[in-house]
């Protein structure tokens with residue numbers, strides 16, 4: 325029976341929980357997370373390991389958390405910080421006074437995905453006469469382009485990358501441009517393998533066709549210029565390249581700001597114009613939004629501002645040098661192990677490796693590394709590219725590099741001894757025969773339970789099994805449409821309200 329006088333449910337307590345206790349709850353919940361600091365997590369987080377930086381960012385966030393980016397005239401502090409961040413990003417990416425891109429403008433968004441959705445929206449809305457717009461992307465482009473295409477009803481023309489170079493052929497990119505193409509995109513670098521696409525040729529082809537060219541530098545846009553200054557052979561990718569019309573760079577990645585901040589830059593204000601949404605046809609305030617969100621917290625912007633101000637150009641150069649050395653050390657560690665090979669020679673801050681013929685099962689290896697305290701990111705096989713292990717390397721990894729090699733050797737030996745994962749025959753048969761449409765709720769719950777995924781309603785089990793090799797092997801065996809559907813269903817099993825107060 326529901327007691328109608330009680331409203332206690334989930335996070336809503338009946339009488340309010342004392343502040344100290346609430347913080348304890350948060351800390352208790354956080355205890356089961358992957359470690360965000362300490363240099364052993366190779367995805368999701370970007371840690372420069374600079375003493376005091378977290379505290380500074382948190383203090384700046386606190387100052388501006390309740391400021392609303394909805395109206396820059398009411399909160400000019402936010403406008404000033406946004407413009408300062410756009411100026412910094414432009415400078416890092418070859419724009420500003422004295423460059424070939426003196427008129428660059430931009431906006432602060434909530435992240436890479438929002439920047440890319442807006443880049444696609446802006447390109448689409450620049451051509452209202454094109455009724456069935458399309459964009460051209462390499463197959464290595466971030467999934468956010470597919471999300472943008474899906475949200476915005478823009479067709480996605482995907483150009484495969486070479487299995488050797490992991491880059492698209494610029495001629496194939498050029499050939500994919502059609503009269504309805506509104507945007508050509510490429511990455512600097514790609515997330516999966518960390519390679520820089522041939523931006524110069526792709527941008528030239530786009531310009532020749534009169535089409536915009538977006539460089540997705542969300543991941544590495546803040547490190548590549550510093551790596552170049554350190555003498556690394558970074559190919560041209562920024563506004564110095566003719567034909568590049570927009571660039572995205574995430575400050576919550578290698579600018580080391582807390583989550584929630586990316587910058588989308590356009591070569592000039594005319595190119596940016598279709599990005600805005602304005603609406604005056606209602607009785608409330610006229611809405612003018614440069615980005616997707618309307619109300620926006622000033623917290624992440626202030627935190628990013630404080631981070632960029634504090635680290636400064638020299639700080640980023642120093643962090644890039646530390647990161648580069650860590651990348652070199654990790655890549656050497658991979659090269660030294662029989663049975664593994666690098667997917668590509670590192671040219672940014674990613675180390676990505678796969679197994680050679682007769683090498684260990686990569687998914688078992690990932691579990692063995694996890695058991696040794698190294699949290700790596702498995703990548704499933706795709707369109708002729710083998711499954712791989714991705715390491716996003718940040719400065720915090722540097723002090724750990726010497727420990728990685730021996731643990732990798734050890735983990736490979738353990739993975740070899742354990743042998744490859746064999747999908748139980750009934751699961752293998754199921755994956756072979758299943759289509760996304762044939763998945764029923766019962767089948768999903770049964771599969772989730774069989775794989776140890778904590779989807780069972782009422783169960784207190786953690787959301788994931790300790791070892792993920794079986795899950796990854798199953799997903800790897802599934803075509804991408806089935807992978808998507810299975811993961812959507814598994815995640816939606818996890819996302820349900822907790823009614824009971826803790």
Ligand SMILES: Cc1ncc(COP(=O)(O)O)c(C=O)c1O
Nearest residue numbers: 435436437466468515540542543
């Ligand atoms: C190249 C690239 N583009 C876009 C994104 C999307 O960024 P976000 O996760 O901030 O939305 C990422 C994230 O890793 C990325 O690596």
